[in-house]
Amino acid sequence: MTQADEHLLEVEHLRVSFHTYAGEVKAVRDVSFFLDEGETLAFVGESGCGKSVTSKALMRLLKPPVARIDEGSRISFCGEDVLRMDKKRLRALRGAEISMIFQDPMTSLNPTMTCGKQIMETLMLHRGMDKAAARKEAIRMLETVRIPDAEKRVDQYPHQMSGGMRQRVMIAIALACNPKILIADEPTTALDVTIQAQILELLQNLREELHTAVILVTHDLGVVANFADRIQVMYAGQIVERGTVREIFREAKHPYTWALLRSVPKLAKETKQELYTLKGTPPDLILPLAHCPFAARCEYCMPICRERMPEETSLSGTHGVCCHLQHPMAPKVEGFTTMQGGSAGG
Amino acid sequence: MEEQERTETIPQEKFIIEGCREGEAEQMARPHIGYVRDAWRRFRKNKVALIAFIILCILVFLTIFGPSISGYAFEEMDKTARNQGPSAAHWFGTDKLGRDLFARVWQGGRVSMLIGLTGALVSSVIGCIYGGIAAYFGGIVDDVMMRIVEILISVPYLIVVILLSVVLQSKSIGTLILALTLTGWCGVARLVRAQMLQIKSQEFVMAANCLGVSSRRIILRHLLPNTISVVIVTITFDIPGYIFSEAFLSYIGLGVQAPDTSWGALASLAQANFTFYPYQLFFPSLMIALTMLAFTLMGDGLRDALDPRLRT
Amino acid sequence: MADCLVEVRDLCKYFPVAGKKTLKAVDHVSFTIEKGQTLGIVGESGCGKTTCGRTLIGLYPKTSGEILFAGQDVTELAGKERLRFKKRAQMIFQDPYSSLDPRMTIAEIVAEGLQVHTNLSRKERQERAAEELLAVGLTRDYLNRFAHELSGGQRQRVGIARALAVEPEFIVCDEPISALDVSIQAQIVNLLIRLQKERGLTYLFISHDLSMVRHISDYVGIMYLGALVEYGTGAQVFSEALHPYTKALISAIPDPDPDSGHEEKKIRLSGEVPSPVDPPPGCRFAPRCAFACEACHAQMPAWEHAGEGRYVACHRWKEIKEKGV
Numbered sequence: 001m002t003q004a005d006e007h008l009l010e011v012e013h014l015r016v017s018f019h020t021y022a023g024e025v026k027a028v029r030d031v032s033f034f035l036d037e038g039e040t041l042a043f044v045g046e047s048g049c050g051k052s053v054t055s056k057a058l059m060r061l062l063k064p065p066v067a068r069i070d071e072g073s074r075i076s077f078c079g080e081d082v083l084r085m086d087k088k089r090l091r092a093l094r095g096a097e098i099s100m101i102f103q104d105p106m107t108s109l110n111p112t113m114t115c116g117k118q119i120m121e122t123l124m125l126h127r128g129m130d131k132a133a134a135r136k137e138a139i140r141m142l143e144t145v146r147i148p149d150a151e152k153r154v155d156q157y158p159h160q161m162s163g164g165m166r167q168r169v170m171i172a173i174a175l176a177c178n179p180k181i182l183i184a185d186e187p188t189t190a191l192d193v194t195i196q197a198q199i200l201e202l203l204q205n206l207r208e209e210l211h212t213a214v215i216l217v218t219h220d221l222g223v224v225a226n227f228a229d230r231i232q233v234m235y236a237g238q239i240v241e242r243g244t245v246r247e248i249f250r251e252a253k254h255p256y257t258w259a260l261l262r263s264v265p266k267l268a269k270e271t272k273q274e275l276y277t278l279k280g281t282p283p284d285l286i287l288p289l290a291h292c293p294f295a296a297r298c299e300y301c302m303p304i305c306r307e308r309m310p311e312e313t314s315l316s317g318t319h320g321v322c323c324h325l326q327h328p329m330a331p332k333v334e335g336f337t338t339m340q341g342g343s344a345g346g
Numbered sequence: 347m348e349e350q351e352r353t354e355t356i357p358q359e360k361f362i363i364e365g366c367r368e369g370e371a372e373q374m375a376r377p378h379i380g381y382v383r384d385a386w387r388r389f390r391k392n393k394v395a396l397i398a399f400i401i402l403c404i405l406v407f408l409t410i411f412g413p414s415i416s417g418y419a420f421e422e423m424d425k426t427a428r429n430q431g432p433s434a435a436h437w438f439g440t441d442k443l444g445r446d447l448f449a450r451v452w453q454g455g456r457v458s459m460l461i462g463l464t465g466a467l468v469s470s471v472i473g474c475i476y477g478g479i480a481a482y483f484g485g486i487v488d489d490v491m492m493r494i495v496e497i498l499i500s501v502p503y504l505i506v507v508i509l510l511s512v513v514l515q516s517k518s519i520g521t522l523i524l525a526l527t528l529t530g531w532c533g534v535a536r537l538v539r540a541q542m543l544q545i546k547s548q549e550f551v552m553a554a555n556c557l558g559v560s561s562r563r564i565i566l567r568h569l570l571p572n573t574i575s576v577v578i579v580t581i582t583f584d585i586p587g588y589i590f591s592e593a594f595l596s597y598i599g600l601g602v603q604a605p606d607t608s609w610g611a612l613a614s615l616a617q618a619n620f621t622f623y624p625y626q627l628f629f630p631s632l633m634i635a636l637t638m639l640a641f642t643l644m645g646d647g648l649r650d651a652l653d654p655r656l657r658t
Numbered sequence: 659m660a661d662c663l664v665e666v667r668d669l670c671k672y673f674p675v676a677g678k679k680t681l682k683a684v685d686h687v688s689f690t691i692e693k694g695q696t697l698g699i700v701g702e703s704g705c706g707k708t709t710c711g712r713t714l715i716g717l718y719p720k721t722s723g724e725i726l727f728a729g730q731d732v733t734e735l736a737g738k739e740r741l742r743f744k745k746r747a748q749m750i751f752q753d754p755y756s757s758l759d760p761r762m763t764i765a766e767i768v769a770e771g772l773q774v775h776t777n778l779s780r781k782e783r784q785e786r787a788a789e790e791l792l793a794v795g796l797t798r799d800y801l802n803r804f805a806h807e808l809s810g811g812q813r814q815r816v817g818i819a820r821a822l823a824v825e826p827e828f829i830v831c832d833e834p835i836s837a838l839d840v841s842i843q844a845q846i847v848n849l850l851i852r853l854q855k856e857r858g859l860t861y862l863f864i865s866h867d868l869s870m871v872r873h874i875s876d877y878v879g880i881m882y883l884g885a886l887v888e889y890g891t892g893a894q895v896f897s898e899a900l901h902p903y904t905k906a907l908i909s910a911i912p913d914p915d916p917d918s919g920h921e922e923k924k925i926r927l928s929g930e931v932p933s934p935v936d937p938p939p940g941c942r943f944a945p946r947c948a949f950a951c952e953a954c955h956a957q958m959p960a961w962e963h964a965g966e967g968r969y970v971a972c973h974r975w976k977e978i979k980e981k982g983v
Contacts, residue, residue, distance in 0.1 A: 548756045557820075571762075
């Protein structure tokens, strides 16, 4: 464990809002976290919970004036304030020190450029290589992401490749400058199961080889179990529970985390048994939400949950949860962990 | 200590598990906004387009009521007041025959606007039907229909106008509109076809097919309503084109004939004395430029406002 | 089989592609679905499962083969007969965003089929639409909303209500959950199971997600590059997969347990699905298969009977089964 002031990335009180016709949508509501070198942190939650917005805010990729990072937010990367960086510094940061891969590799690659050129462009821009050296390095990068026939593939266009190959090229571009942080936003959602497994394995190997810190954004807890070091469960723009993988999978304390754990697809023994479901849909973030945002969908909802916002209760150095069930006066309930298999308390 | 306080202030019954209520998490937070109101709201936010819209409203108002405001009839000649500059009596001045230019500019505006609006409207209707049929049936029908369009587009419209005025022996407004729209709908047809092909491949059209909905109904209920915004935008971009074409034809003497007038005809008449009486050229030209600019800027705003995907 | 509702025999669907080649999207596929049961079809993208479903429902004309619906060949139907088939067989689509017309209200979308198949008045149609919405868990408040005002899961439920409104017997569910969040997927699967029990519906459930297919299906067919490679009851296929491809698919399901250590034992497929234009000769899975021998590359394996109600297309399934790999 490093000292608190030596974190690679530190985010404090991040608030992001979108200004729309119907009013102000508060997409991220006071989120604080940190990331250390070589570590993997996963943001898990349903669509619209603010996980993607948070990761985009780290690179200042949100477009003003519609999206705004509110006053009081602080993002510091290696001790430098990202929110105060000028355009030039920001360009150097993006791609060279923090890079990102997206869900759909087809729309994030330029269809009119060969894959090799796209990697070379990054290398020439950020690492000042000449053309020949960049090409050599591009081929080496393609080999690093396990693309067969890299010499040949380097001159191919994205449409000549399959979805899995394109995602590999995206990873190669993202890793070209040896960034300190790689943000992977739902990197496997658009891919088939067998390809998904390949890409996850690749990311895992690369992380060990290159010692890059990874932020993995996903809606599927099943994906992160063997991949992440720490997990942050997000709901309605807030972190409702954070902890190490073991703490989340074994000792989860928030009903929302239980629900997510229970909805991880598993190969069932019986056919047509009722699957566990989380009822309803997440709240519209245009609402002010002065109480627990999960109250309307929570099986363990208490009157207090509809009145007050719960504060974070710290259970260990790494494990924290925002839930009224942690209050000393609240009844003790048995949650759900993967240890117990299919039987949940309640 | 603080923990103690909290425990005291909250009564125990606040901590009884009651679970969630049925349907509670399905409530809609945002008010329902209709399509037209939503489009208007987005249009209003585009200040440039809004100003263009206001200018257009003023121009239309003046073309309707302008000729009667000045107190002179547009063809009324006054030998005593020839080639006068703008004054309190004649706001835009008079021409070489002593006719009030203010009245004439708005009378000419009527013709220009009429040609612009009908031209764009007629060509859009024809283009929609033609493009819709080509897109829906596809295959060989589409191929043949689109080849015809390509041939028509390659015919220069100046030749069409001259031929028509010779054949029909008339240079009336009707002939002018006919000549302009004869090939003008081709662009709209292409655009509508492309848009419809894209919509046709969407799953909701497939779903209608599954339900056994007839071809006619699929075109009317699904394909057309989803192309209409594109068509509206095209119309607004087309109108200035027609106005300019009319102005150009009148300027070279193929358009509106005296005593009737249009902005193009007024400009044509004024150019002979341009060095002495520049105001005679200035006012009709200004109106042509203003109208074209306003329509183009408004079209831009409409395009953004009518797109249901852009909901910010 | 007396109660067989859908029977597909040697169905082929080829598409012409540039250069006078053919894309064999569906190649000699045969299966049956009994009344009130669910057949799950699983495969990766490009394996032809969606084309198979669309051909079955009559959206694409077949190239060859037979599709029998309640004993009647439905591929040659026209006019009234065809309309009657369309009332009995419906479809639920994959993309909840493009499957609802953005210019229609939810009420209009759900009632659209009623206009075609019934003589109800506008008001009665509206009532029926409200009933169907309620059946999928949406209240009357949604009737006058537009699709873009709804979340992905809610839209998908509207799509289900639209299909249900004409009271079909058979529904093709074309990847109805793959575009949704994991937590919402279960809502839709549960809804489909409940509706099947209440109304005796028959489903063809197409998906790439094995674990969800396992939940809803009585029978499962695994497709690879246009052809079925394995078929059996859900229990058979998932507890004792015969085809190497099925085994690989099962082990690709991410493990939700951080300490399971299953990662090491997993079968990882190398490479990706080749193009269905000019597929390799012999077994189509051979280039990616760990067990491929010479025969696999040279000859297409037969669709073999492998026990009670089970079929597999693999040259070496017996060896693989005995060795217990």
